[in-house]
Amino acid sequence: MNSTKIKILNAAEYLFATHGYAETSMRQITNRANVNLASVNYHFGSKKALTIEVIDRYLSQLMPDIIANLKQLQNKKEEPSISAIFSIFKQPLLTLNSINDGGTVYFLKLLGRGYIDSQGHLRGFITHKYQTELRFIRQAFHQSCPQLSEEELFWHLHFALGTTSFTLSASDALTDIVKADFNTELYLDDILDRMVPYISAGFIRQGNLNV
Amino acid sequence: MNSTKIKILNAAEYLFATHGYAETSMRQITNRANVNLASVNYHFGSKKALTIEVIDRYLSQLMPDIIANLKQLQNKKEEPSISAIFSIFKQPLLTLNSINDGGTVYFLKLLGRGYIDSQGHLRGFITHKYQTELRFIRQAFHQSCPQLSEEELFWHLHFALGTTSFTLSASDALTDIVKADFNTELYLDDILDRMVPYISAGFIRQGNLNV
DNA sequence: GTCTATACAGGGATAGAC
DNA sequence: GTCTATCCCTGTATAGAC
Known part of the structure:
Protein backbone atom coordinates (compact mmCIF):
# COMPACT_ATOMS: atom_id res chain seq x y z
CA MET A 1 0.00 0.00 0.00
CA ASN A 2 1.86 3.02 -1.30
CA SER A 3 0.21 6.03 0.30
CA THR A 4 2.22 8.58 -1.71
CA LYS A 5 0.83 7.34 -5.02
CA ILE A 6 -2.71 7.49 -3.69
CA LYS A 7 -2.22 10.92 -2.18
CA ILE A 8 -1.00 12.19 -5.54
CA LEU A 9 -3.88 10.55 -7.41
CA ASN A 10 -6.45 12.09 -5.08
CA ALA A 11 -4.93 15.55 -5.26
CA ALA A 12 -4.50 15.42 -9.04
CA GLU A 13 -8.02 14.14 -9.57
CA TYR A 14 -9.52 17.01 -7.60
CA LEU A 15 -7.42 19.70 -9.25
CA PHE A 16 -7.79 18.35 -12.79
CA ALA A 17 -11.55 18.12 -12.43
CA THR A 18 -12.04 21.54 -10.89
CA HIS A 19 -9.44 23.66 -12.69
CA GLY A 20 -8.63 21.66 -15.79
CA TYR A 21 -5.60 19.72 -16.89
CA ALA A 22 -3.47 22.52 -18.36
CA GLU A 23 -4.32 24.92 -15.54
CA THR A 24 -3.09 22.49 -12.88
CA SER A 25 0.66 22.45 -12.21
CA MET A 26 2.74 19.67 -10.74
CA ARG A 27 3.59 21.96 -7.85
CA GLN A 28 -0.06 22.51 -7.05
CA ILE A 29 -0.61 18.77 -7.05
CA THR A 30 2.35 17.94 -4.84
CA ASN A 31 1.56 20.79 -2.45
CA ARG A 32 -2.00 19.57 -2.03
CA ALA A 33 -0.81 15.99 -1.59
CA ASN A 34 1.95 17.05 0.82
CA VAL A 35 4.59 15.16 -1.12
CA ASN A 36 7.76 16.16 -2.90
CA LEU A 37 7.63 17.54 -6.41
CA ALA A 38 9.83 14.82 -7.87
CA SER A 39 7.67 12.02 -6.52
CA VAL A 40 5.17 12.45 -9.35
CA ASN A 41 7.79 11.65 -11.93
CA TYR A 42 9.17 8.86 -9.77
CA HIS A 43 5.81 7.12 -9.39
CA PHE A 44 4.13 7.98 -12.68
CA GLY A 45 6.84 9.04 -15.12
CA SER A 46 5.18 12.19 -16.39
CA LYS A 47 2.21 14.50 -15.95
CA LYS A 48 0.50 12.95 -18.96
CA ALA A 49 0.92 9.46 -17.53
CA LEU A 50 -0.50 10.70 -14.23
CA THR A 51 -3.60 11.96 -16.02
CA ILE A 52 -4.18 8.59 -17.59
CA GLU A 53 -3.73 6.75 -14.30
CA VAL A 54 -6.19 9.07 -12.59
CA ILE A 55 -8.83 8.10 -15.13
CA ASP A 56 -7.81 4.45 -15.25
CA ARG A 57 -8.38 4.07 -11.53
CA TYR A 58 -12.04 4.48 -12.36
CA LEU A 59 -12.03 2.62 -15.66
CA SER A 60 -10.49 -0.50 -14.17
CA GLN A 61 -13.44 -0.76 -11.82
CA LEU A 62 -16.07 0.46 -14.28
CA MET A 63 -15.34 -1.90 -17.15
CA PRO A 64 -15.76 -5.25 -15.35
CA ASP A 65 -18.96 -3.93 -13.74
CA ILE A 66 -20.43 -3.02 -17.11
CA ILE A 67 -19.41 -6.35 -18.65
CA ALA A 68 -21.02 -8.22 -15.75
CA ASN A 69 -24.27 -6.29 -16.10
CA LEU A 70 -24.32 -6.90 -19.82
CA LYS A 71 -23.88 -10.65 -19.37
CA GLN A 72 -26.70 -10.65 -16.88
CA LEU A 73 -28.91 -8.84 -19.37
CA GLN A 74 -28.03 -11.30 -22.11
CA ASN A 75 -29.30 -14.19 -20.00
CA LYS A 76 -32.79 -12.77 -19.96
CA LYS A 77 -35.00 -13.82 -22.83
CA GLU A 78 -37.09 -10.65 -23.26
CA GLU A 79 -36.04 -7.70 -25.34
CA PRO A 80 -34.49 -5.12 -23.01
CA SER A 81 -36.13 -1.74 -22.47
CA ILE A 82 -34.21 1.48 -22.98
CA SER A 83 -34.17 2.08 -19.24
CA ALA A 84 -32.71 -1.39 -18.69
CA ILE A 85 -29.94 -0.54 -21.12
CA PHE A 86 -29.15 2.68 -19.34
CA SER A 87 -29.06 1.03 -15.93
CA ILE A 88 -26.26 -1.11 -17.29
CA PHE A 89 -24.15 2.02 -17.13
CA LYS A 90 -25.87 3.85 -14.33
CA GLN A 91 -25.14 1.47 -11.46
CA PRO A 92 -21.43 0.98 -12.30
CA LEU A 93 -21.05 4.74 -12.73
CA LEU A 94 -22.63 5.44 -9.35
CA THR A 95 -20.41 2.78 -7.77
CA LEU A 96 -17.42 4.99 -8.62
CA ASN A 97 -18.49 7.16 -5.71
CA SER A 98 -17.25 4.39 -3.43
CA ILE A 99 -13.69 4.81 -4.71
CA ASN A 100 -13.65 8.47 -3.85
CA ASP A 101 -16.32 10.89 -2.76
CA GLY A 102 -17.77 12.47 -5.90
CA GLY A 103 -15.94 9.93 -8.03
CA THR A 104 -18.70 9.58 -10.62
CA VAL A 105 -18.65 13.23 -11.52
CA TYR A 106 -14.85 13.41 -11.39
CA PHE A 107 -14.57 10.52 -13.80
CA LEU A 108 -17.00 11.94 -16.35
CA LYS A 109 -15.51 15.42 -16.11
CA SER A 118 -5.14 15.81 -24.98
CA GLN A 119 -3.85 14.94 -28.41
CA GLY A 120 -5.75 11.64 -28.36
CA HIS A 121 -3.38 9.96 -25.93
CA LEU A 122 -6.17 9.18 -23.50
CA ARG A 123 -8.30 7.81 -26.31
CA GLY A 124 -5.44 5.66 -27.51
CA PHE A 125 -4.83 4.29 -24.05
CA ILE A 126 -8.47 3.42 -23.46
CA THR A 127 -9.09 1.77 -26.82
CA HIS A 128 -5.90 -0.22 -26.45
CA LYS A 129 -6.21 -1.40 -22.85
CA TYR A 130 -9.96 -2.04 -22.96
CA GLN A 131 -10.10 -3.33 -26.52
CA THR A 132 -11.85 -6.59 -25.70
CA GLU A 133 -14.25 -5.00 -23.22
CA LEU A 134 -15.32 -2.32 -25.70
CA ARG A 135 -15.86 -4.88 -28.44
CA PHE A 136 -17.85 -7.05 -26.06
CA ILE A 137 -20.08 -4.12 -25.14
CA ARG A 138 -20.84 -3.38 -28.76
CA GLN A 139 -21.53 -7.00 -29.62
CA ALA A 140 -23.69 -7.51 -26.57
CA PHE A 141 -25.73 -4.45 -27.39
CA HIS A 142 -26.13 -5.70 -30.91
CA GLN A 143 -27.47 -9.05 -29.70
CA SER A 144 -29.82 -7.38 -27.24
CA CYS A 145 -31.06 -4.80 -29.74
CA PRO A 146 -30.88 -6.45 -33.15
CA GLN A 147 -32.89 -3.61 -34.65
CA LEU A 148 -29.79 -1.44 -34.34
CA SER A 149 -26.77 -2.43 -36.36
CA GLU A 150 -23.50 -2.84 -34.52
CA GLU A 151 -22.17 0.21 -36.30
CA GLU A 152 -25.22 2.32 -35.43
CA LEU A 153 -24.82 1.30 -31.80
CA PHE A 154 -21.17 2.26 -31.88
CA TRP A 155 -22.07 5.76 -32.94
CA HIS A 156 -25.06 6.13 -30.65
CA LEU A 157 -23.06 5.08 -27.62
CA HIS A 158 -20.38 7.57 -28.50
CA PHE A 159 -22.90 10.36 -29.00
CA ALA A 160 -24.39 9.62 -25.58
CA LEU A 161 -20.95 9.58 -24.01
CA GLY A 162 -20.22 12.92 -25.65
CA THR A 163 -23.36 14.55 -24.33
CA THR A 164 -22.71 13.26 -20.83
CA SER A 165 -19.04 14.05 -20.40
CA PHE A 166 -19.21 17.44 -22.13
CA THR A 167 -22.18 18.53 -20.05
CA LEU A 168 -20.56 17.47 -16.80
CA SER A 169 -17.23 19.01 -17.80
CA ALA A 170 -18.96 22.30 -18.47
CA SER A 171 -21.50 21.95 -15.67
CA ASP A 172 -19.95 24.69 -13.52
CA ALA A 173 -19.98 27.18 -16.37
CA LEU A 174 -23.47 26.19 -17.51
CA THR A 175 -25.02 26.53 -14.06
CA ASP A 176 -23.45 29.98 -13.83
CA ILE A 177 -25.02 31.04 -17.14
CA VAL A 178 -28.41 29.65 -16.17
CA LYS A 179 -28.25 31.49 -12.87
CA ALA A 180 -27.38 34.77 -14.58
CA ASP A 181 -29.76 34.50 -17.55
CA PHE A 182 -32.75 32.66 -16.12
CA ASN A 183 -32.27 33.29 -12.40
CA THR A 184 -32.53 29.58 -11.74
CA GLU A 185 -30.31 27.82 -9.22
CA LEU A 186 -29.48 24.39 -10.60
CA TYR A 187 -27.52 21.50 -9.13
CA LEU A 188 -26.00 18.42 -10.63
CA ASP A 189 -29.12 16.33 -10.03
CA ASP A 190 -31.20 18.82 -11.98
CA ILE A 191 -28.78 18.72 -14.89
CA LEU A 192 -28.85 14.93 -14.97
CA ASP A 193 -32.64 14.99 -14.85
CA ARG A 194 -32.66 17.18 -17.95
CA MET A 195 -30.00 15.15 -19.72
CA VAL A 196 -31.32 11.61 -19.36
CA PRO A 197 -34.48 12.19 -21.44
CA TYR A 198 -32.38 13.89 -24.09
CA ILE A 199 -29.96 11.00 -24.35
CA SER A 200 -32.75 8.43 -24.28
CA ALA A 201 -34.58 10.15 -27.12
CA GLY A 202 -31.61 9.65 -29.40
CA PHE A 203 -31.80 5.91 -28.84
CA ILE A 204 -35.56 5.57 -29.00
CA ARG A 205 -36.12 7.34 -32.29
CA GLN A 206 -33.84 5.35 -34.52
CA GLY A 207 -34.06 2.08 -32.70
CA ASN A 208 -37.79 1.92 -32.05
CA LEU A 209 -37.09 0.53 -28.61
CA ASN A 210 -39.82 0.20 -26.02
CA VAL A 211 -39.57 2.72 -23.21
CA MET B 1 -4.00 46.89 -42.87
CA ASN B 2 -1.59 45.45 -40.33
CA SER B 3 0.26 42.58 -41.94
CA THR B 4 1.94 41.46 -38.73
CA LYS B 5 -1.39 40.65 -37.08
CA ILE B 6 -2.50 38.66 -40.10
CA LYS B 7 0.79 36.79 -40.34
CA ILE B 8 0.46 35.81 -36.68
CA LEU B 9 -3.16 34.73 -37.11
CA ASN B 10 -2.32 32.56 -40.10
CA ALA B 11 0.62 30.90 -38.37
CA ALA B 12 -1.32 30.35 -35.15
CA GLU B 13 -4.33 28.95 -36.95
CA TYR B 14 -2.21 26.42 -38.80
CA LEU B 15 -0.17 25.35 -35.77
CA PHE B 16 -3.15 25.19 -33.40
CA ALA B 17 -5.09 23.03 -35.86
CA THR B 18 -2.25 20.65 -36.64
CA HIS B 19 -0.49 20.31 -33.27
CA GLY B 20 -3.10 21.48 -30.76
CA TYR B 21 -3.35 24.54 -28.58
CA ALA B 22 -1.24 23.54 -25.58
CA GLU B 23 1.41 21.93 -27.81
CA THR B 24 1.93 25.14 -29.77
CA SER B 25 4.31 27.69 -28.23
CA MET B 26 4.44 31.43 -28.85
CA ARG B 27 7.96 30.97 -30.19
CA GLN B 28 6.78 28.44 -32.77
CA ILE B 29 4.07 30.85 -33.87
CA THR B 30 6.36 33.86 -34.19
CA ASN B 31 9.04 31.82 -35.94
CA ARG B 32 6.55 30.60 -38.52
CA ALA B 33 5.12 34.10 -38.97
CA ASN B 34 8.62 35.63 -39.19
CA VAL B 35 7.80 38.22 -36.55
CA ASN B 36 9.22 39.03 -33.14
CA LEU B 37 8.16 37.06 -30.10
CA ALA B 38 6.86 40.09 -28.22
CA SER B 39 4.61 41.14 -31.10
CA VAL B 40 1.99 38.56 -30.14
CA ASN B 41 1.52 40.16 -26.77
CA TYR B 42 1.63 43.61 -28.32
CA HIS B 43 -1.09 42.88 -30.89
CA PHE B 44 -3.26 40.42 -28.98
CA GLY B 45 -2.41 40.76 -25.31
CA SER B 46 -2.00 37.08 -24.50
CA LYS B 47 -1.97 33.61 -25.99
CA LYS B 48 -5.53 33.07 -24.82
CA ALA B 49 -6.67 36.28 -26.52
CA LEU B 50 -4.92 35.16 -29.69
CA THR B 51 -6.88 31.92 -29.55
CA ILE B 52 -10.12 33.83 -29.31
CA GLU B 53 -9.25 35.85 -32.40
CA VAL B 54 -8.33 32.70 -34.27
CA ILE B 55 -11.74 31.23 -33.41
CA ASP B 56 -13.41 34.48 -34.38
CA ARG B 57 -12.02 34.23 -37.89
CA TYR B 58 -13.98 30.99 -38.21
CA LEU B 59 -17.02 32.45 -36.45
CA SER B 60 -17.14 35.60 -38.56
CA GLN B 61 -17.50 33.38 -41.61
CA LEU B 62 -19.72 30.77 -40.01
CA MET B 63 -22.36 33.04 -38.51
CA PRO B 64 -23.48 34.86 -41.68
CA ASP B 65 -23.59 31.52 -43.50
CA ILE B 66 -25.83 30.01 -40.86
CA ILE B 67 -28.12 33.03 -40.70
CA ALA B 68 -28.42 33.08 -44.48
CA ASN B 69 -29.30 29.38 -44.61
CA LEU B 70 -31.82 29.80 -41.81
CA LYS B 71 -33.57 32.66 -43.59
CA GLN B 72 -33.68 30.64 -46.78
CA LEU B 73 -35.32 27.82 -44.85
CA GLN B 74 -37.82 30.16 -43.26
CA ASN B 75 -38.93 31.45 -46.67
CA LYS B 76 -40.34 28.06 -47.47
CA LYS B 77 -43.99 27.73 -46.56
CA GLU B 78 -43.79 24.53 -44.51
CA GLU B 79 -42.75 24.47 -40.87
CA PRO B 80 -39.11 23.36 -40.83
CA SER B 81 -38.27 20.19 -38.94
CA ILE B 82 -35.60 20.12 -36.24
CA SER B 83 -33.30 17.96 -38.30
CA ALA B 84 -33.72 20.40 -41.19
CA ILE B 85 -32.56 23.18 -38.90
CA PHE B 86 -29.57 21.17 -37.73
CA SER B 87 -28.70 20.35 -41.32
CA ILE B 88 -28.40 24.10 -41.80
CA PHE B 89 -25.22 23.99 -39.72
CA LYS B 90 -23.61 21.23 -41.73
CA GLN B 91 -22.57 23.04 -44.90
CA PRO B 92 -21.16 26.14 -43.15
CA LEU B 93 -19.21 23.90 -40.78
CA LEU B 94 -17.73 21.85 -43.61
CA THR B 95 -16.81 25.04 -45.44
CA LEU B 96 -14.42 25.84 -42.57
CA ASN B 97 -12.62 22.63 -43.41
CA SER B 98 -12.05 23.58 -47.04
CA ILE B 99 -10.57 26.95 -46.06
CA ASN B 100 -8.06 25.54 -43.63
CA ASP B 101 -7.25 21.84 -43.45
CA GLY B 102 -8.76 20.45 -40.25
CA GLY B 103 -10.58 23.72 -39.68
CA THR B 104 -13.98 22.22 -38.89
CA VAL B 105 -12.69 19.86 -36.26
CA TYR B 106 -10.36 22.39 -34.74
CA PHE B 107 -13.04 25.05 -34.55
CA LEU B 108 -15.38 22.70 -32.69
CA LYS B 109 -12.59 21.52 -30.42
CA SER B 118 -14.73 27.74 -16.15
CA GLN B 119 -13.32 31.22 -16.63
CA GLY B 120 -15.42 31.57 -19.75
CA HIS B 121 -13.54 34.27 -21.66
CA LEU B 122 -14.41 32.76 -25.01
CA ARG B 123 -18.03 32.36 -24.01
CA GLY B 124 -18.27 35.99 -22.97
CA PHE B 125 -16.70 37.14 -26.21
CA ILE B 126 -19.01 35.08 -28.41
CA THR B 127 -22.24 35.93 -26.62
CA HIS B 128 -21.34 39.62 -26.75
CA LYS B 129 -20.16 39.90 -30.35
CA TYR B 130 -22.74 37.58 -31.90
CA GLN B 131 -25.65 38.60 -29.69
CA THR B 132 -28.10 39.22 -32.52
CA GLU B 133 -27.09 36.15 -34.53
CA LEU B 134 -27.45 33.87 -31.52
CA ARG B 135 -30.85 35.35 -30.72
CA PHE B 136 -31.96 34.73 -34.29
CA ILE B 137 -30.85 31.11 -34.11
CA ARG B 138 -32.61 30.59 -30.78
CA GLN B 139 -35.83 32.05 -32.17
CA ALA B 140 -35.66 29.72 -35.16
CA PHE B 141 -35.40 26.75 -32.83
CA HIS B 142 -38.16 28.11 -30.66
CA GLN B 143 -40.51 28.29 -33.62
CA SER B 144 -39.85 24.68 -34.51
CA CYS B 145 -40.28 23.35 -31.00
CA PRO B 146 -42.52 25.78 -29.09
CA GLN B 147 -43.13 23.13 -26.45
CA LEU B 148 -39.64 23.80 -25.06
CA SER B 149 -39.15 26.75 -22.73
CA GLU B 150 -36.22 29.10 -23.34
CA GLU B 151 -34.34 27.48 -20.48
CA GLU B 152 -35.03 23.98 -21.76
CA LEU B 153 -33.89 25.11 -25.19
CA PHE B 154 -30.67 26.43 -23.65
CA TRP B 155 -29.87 23.06 -22.18
CA HIS B 156 -30.85 21.11 -25.27
CA LEU B 157 -28.66 23.27 -27.49
CA HIS B 158 -25.70 22.70 -25.19
CA PHE B 159 -26.33 18.97 -25.13
CA ALA B 160 -26.18 19.10 -28.91
CA LEU B 161 -23.00 21.20 -28.82
CA GLY B 162 -21.47 18.68 -26.43
CA THR B 163 -22.27 15.75 -28.67
CA THR B 164 -20.84 17.55 -31.66
CA SER B 165 -17.68 18.89 -30.07
CA PHE B 166 -16.88 15.64 -28.28
CA THR B 167 -17.54 13.43 -31.30
CA LEU B 168 -15.62 15.54 -33.77
CA SER B 169 -12.70 15.89 -31.35
CA ALA B 170 -12.33 12.15 -31.66
CA SER B 171 -13.43 11.93 -35.27
CA ASP B 172 -10.10 10.80 -36.69
CA ALA B 173 -9.84 7.97 -34.18
CA LEU B 174 -13.49 7.03 -34.63
CA THR B 175 -13.21 6.76 -38.39
CA ASP B 176 -10.16 4.54 -37.89
CA ILE B 177 -12.07 2.24 -35.54
CA VAL B 178 -15.05 2.06 -37.87
CA LYS B 179 -12.78 1.24 -40.78
CA ALA B 180 -10.99 -1.51 -38.85
CA ASP B 181 -14.04 -3.05 -37.19
CA PHE B 182 -16.82 -2.53 -39.72
CA ASN B 183 -14.80 -2.03 -42.89
CA THR B 184 -16.64 1.22 -43.59
CA GLU B 185 -14.86 4.28 -44.93
CA LEU B 186 -16.38 7.35 -43.31
CA TYR B 187 -15.66 11.03 -43.68
CA LEU B 188 -16.58 14.10 -41.66
CA ASP B 189 -19.62 14.51 -43.87
CA ASP B 190 -20.90 11.02 -42.96
CA ILE B 191 -20.34 11.54 -39.24
CA LEU B 192 -22.42 14.72 -39.31
CA ASP B 193 -25.15 12.86 -41.21
CA ARG B 194 -25.26 10.23 -38.49
CA MET B 195 -25.23 12.81 -35.74
CA VAL B 196 -28.04 15.06 -36.96
CA PRO B 197 -30.87 12.54 -36.36
CA TYR B 198 -29.48 11.71 -32.93
CA ILE B 199 -29.20 15.35 -31.90
CA SER B 200 -32.61 16.20 -33.33
CA ALA B 201 -34.36 13.38 -31.49
CA GLY B 202 -33.67 15.01 -28.14
CA PHE B 203 -35.58 18.10 -29.18
CA ILE B 204 -38.75 16.24 -29.95
CA ARG B 205 -41.10 15.55 -27.11
CA GLN B 206 -42.06 11.88 -27.09
CA GLY B 207 -44.47 10.89 -29.82
CA ASN B 208 -45.41 14.05 -31.70
CA LEU B 209 -43.82 16.59 -34.01
CA ASN B 210 -42.20 16.12 -37.34
CA VAL B 211 -38.68 14.88 -37.44
C1' DG C 1 12.89 1.34 -2.99
C1' DT C 2 11.51 5.74 -1.64
C1' DC C 3 12.06 10.49 -0.94
C1' DT C 4 14.42 15.15 -1.19
C1' DA C 5 16.78 19.06 -2.98
C1' DT C 6 18.21 21.17 -6.82
C1' DA C 7 19.44 22.20 -11.65
C1' DC C 8 17.80 23.01 -16.25
C1' DA C 9 15.48 24.07 -20.56
C1' DG C 10 11.47 25.89 -22.35
C1' DG C 11 6.99 28.31 -21.52
C1' DG C 12 4.29 33.06 -21.49
C1' DA C 13 4.55 37.74 -20.25
C1' DT C 14 6.66 42.50 -19.82
C1' DA C 15 9.56 46.79 -19.32
C1' DG C 16 12.24 49.88 -21.73
C1' DA C 17 15.29 51.29 -25.57
C1' DC C 18 14.90 52.33 -30.29
C1' DG D 1 5.31 49.41 -33.85
C1' DT D 2 9.23 46.71 -33.14
C1' DC D 3 13.00 44.50 -30.74
C1' DT D 4 16.00 42.89 -26.84
C1' DA D 5 16.66 41.40 -22.45
C1' DT D 6 14.71 39.64 -18.62
C1' DC D 7 11.26 37.84 -15.29
C1' DC D 8 8.91 34.11 -13.04
C1' DC D 9 6.66 29.71 -13.68
C1' DT D 10 6.31 25.11 -15.88
C1' DG D 11 7.56 20.07 -16.48
C1' DT D 12 11.40 17.04 -16.18
C1' DA D 13 15.91 14.79 -14.92
C1' DT D 14 19.22 13.53 -11.64
C1' DA D 15 22.36 13.13 -7.66
C1' DG D 16 22.34 11.88 -3.21
C1' DA D 17 20.08 11.09 1.47
C1' DC D 18 17.31 7.92 4.14
Missing part, protein backbone atom coordinates in the same frame (compact mmCIF):
# COMPACT_ATOMS: atom_id res chain seq x y z
CA LEU A 110 -12.00 14.08 -16.61
CA LEU A 111 -13.11 11.92 -19.50
CA GLY A 112 -14.64 14.90 -21.25
CA ARG A 113 -11.65 17.15 -20.63
CA GLY A 114 -9.24 14.40 -21.62
CA TYR A 115 -11.00 13.66 -24.88
CA ILE A 116 -11.09 17.27 -26.01
CA ASP A 117 -7.82 18.40 -24.44
CA LEU B 110 -11.78 25.09 -29.41
CA LEU B 111 -15.45 25.86 -28.98
CA GLY B 112 -15.77 22.87 -26.69
CA ARG B 113 -12.69 23.89 -24.74
CA GLY B 114 -14.04 27.38 -24.38
CA TYR B 115 -17.24 26.14 -22.85
CA ILE B 116 -15.52 23.70 -20.53
CA ASP B 117 -13.21 26.47 -19.36
